[in-house]
Amino acid sequence: MRRINFTNTQVASSQTARGINRGVVLNLIRRRQPISRADLARVSGLQRSTVSLITEQLIRERWVVHGPIGRLPRGRRPTFLRLNDRRAILVADLRPAQTTVGVADVNGNFLSQETMPTTRDSRLTTEALAAKIRHLMTVHSDRVFEGVGISIPGRFSESSQRIVFAPNLGWPEFDFKGTIEQATGMRVELENAANACALAEVWFGHGEKVRDFVVVTVSEGIGTGVFANGQLIRGFNSMAGEFGHVPLDPNGPLCTCGGRGCWEVYASNRAALRYYHESIQSSDGLTFPDLLALADSGDPLAAKALDRMVHALGRGMRMLVSGFAPEEVVVVGELTRQWRRFGPAIQSELDVGLPGGHPPRVRPAEGTMARLRGTVALVLQKHFGPSAGLQELEAEDSRENQVMSS
Numbered sequence: 001m002r003r004i005n006f007t008n009t010q011v012a013s014s015q016t017a018r019g020i021n022r023g024v025v026l027n028l029i030r031r032r033q034p035i036s037r038a039d040l041a042r043v044s045g046l047q048r049s050t051v052s053l054i055t056e057q058l059i060r061e062r063w064v065v066h067g068p069i070g071r072l073p074r075g076r077r078p079t080f081l082r083l084n085d086r087r088a089i090l091v092a093d094l095r096p097a098q099t100t101v102g103v104a105d106v107n108g109n110f111l112s113q114e115t116m117p118t119t120r121d122s123r124l125t126t127e128a129l130a131a132k133i134r135h136l137m138t139v140h141s142d143r144v145f146e147g148v149g150i151s152i153p154g155r156f157s158e159s160s161q162r163i164v165f166a167p168n169l170g171w172p173e174f175d176f177k178g179t180i181e182q183a184t185g186m187r188v189e190l191e192n193a194a195n196a197c198a199l200a201e202v203w204f205g206h207g208e209k210v211r212d213f214v215v216v217t218v219s220e221g222i223g224t225g226v227f228a229n230g231q232l233i234r235g236f237n238s239m240a241g242e243f244g245h246v247p248l249d250p251n252g253p254l255c256t257c258g259g260r261g262c263w264e265v266y267a268s269n270r271a272a273l274r275y276y277h278e279s280i281q282s283s284d285g286l287t288f289p290d291l292l293a294l295a296d297s298g299d300p301l302a303a304k305a306l307d308r309m310v311h312a313l314g315r316g317m318r319m320l321v322s323g324f325a326p327e328e329v330v331v332v333g334e335l336t337r338q339w340r341r342f343g344p345a346i347q348s349e350l351d352v353g354l355p356g357g358h359p360p361r362v363r364p365a366e367g368t369m370a371r372l373r374g375t376v377a378l379v380l381q382k383h384f385g386p387s388a389g390l391q392e393l394e395a396e397d398s399r400e401n402q403v404m405s406s
């Protein structure tokens with residue numbers, strides 16, 4: 001049974017309490033829509049009058065609209081409420097070779113998506129990205145945009161407002177966020193890709209039921225997002241989670257960060273390609289999806305290269321599992337397309353010799369859009385509150401406890 005602490009809520013000023021209640025109601029509508037006011041009161045534990053005040057305000061602010069008319073026994077016909085899906089978010093997933101740009105509504109449904117090349121020319125790429133965003137705003141001019149969310153292969157420092165660590169991008173330091181904000185007139189939120197995936201799990205996946213999990217993004221490099229005790233761990237200067245750059249062998253191959261033998265040098269998509277290149281003469285221009293296809297068609301050297309990569313991935317995950325004792329490890333990346341082949345190999349590395357003997361469940365992320373969905377959550381959490389899914393869960397737990405103790 002989870003222990004719930006409502007101390008903070010009790011000592012909060014009435015204004016803070018109103019803000020918390022608003023977040024609880026908004027998130028309940030988001031997760032259970034369409035929902036009646038009576039059910040909102042029942043599920044949230046809030047007074048009917050409080051729920052009415054909050055929902056009226058949310059309707060005035062156009063976050064919430066009236067949905068279908070319900071049917072209940074004895075002739076009552078409550079009005080259901082749902083989120084206003086005219087409100088939308090502009091999203092981008094900046095990756096070292098390709099950037100995906102799109103539009104999603106407040107429910108995380110994607111209305112459109114486009115890709116563009118990411119180049120080493122930071123200015124040109126940023127201008128092209130801003131132009132794509134402006135174009136999408138014109139195409140979807142019937143929507144009200146809440147902001148821009150961008151997942152990055154690195155770290156963004158709130159204090160300096162700069163991307164501070166993104167070795168696989170190879171860009172010089174410049175005002176990426178400010179450039180996009182000026183060009184689009186929208187507020188921009190940046191988040192590390194693995195952290196964005198962790199947010200996506202909490203907001204749109206089953207993550208809201210799990211308070212301790214780790215997301216491992218496997219692409220050009222390796223990123224980790226740590227969700228512990230129901231919170232995303234950011235650390236000093238937002239640098240927490242750089243396990244991909246923990247050196248496992250000081251004499252190992254050179255890494256993009258300047259170090260040697262980092263975990264990602266052995267367990268990323270690039271590592272698998274390097275293993276394959278080492279075993280065969282002519283494999284220039286081969287991409288990771290190509291390698292997956294080769295292995296799938298029975299190429300033993302491709303299969304061997306991928307096998308080496310996923311076992312290195314599983315072995316490195318022991319650092320995370322020993323450090324944080326997660327209930328789940330969620331994997332994001334192209335390798336999850338062949339999960340039946342790779343999942344058991346990764347799990348096998350965690351099932352042996354872990355202290356305590358309780359290996360976590362390793363599973364692929366739900367859907368293929370984890371990074372982009374995370375950026376939707378990144379923008380929405382400004383309005384819905386940071387621990388969106390968890391507030392609801394805590395309210396439910398508290399009532400469970402009351403029922404059990406009564």
Ligand SMILES: [Zn+2]
Binds near residue numbers: 244
């Ligand atoms: Zn490194």
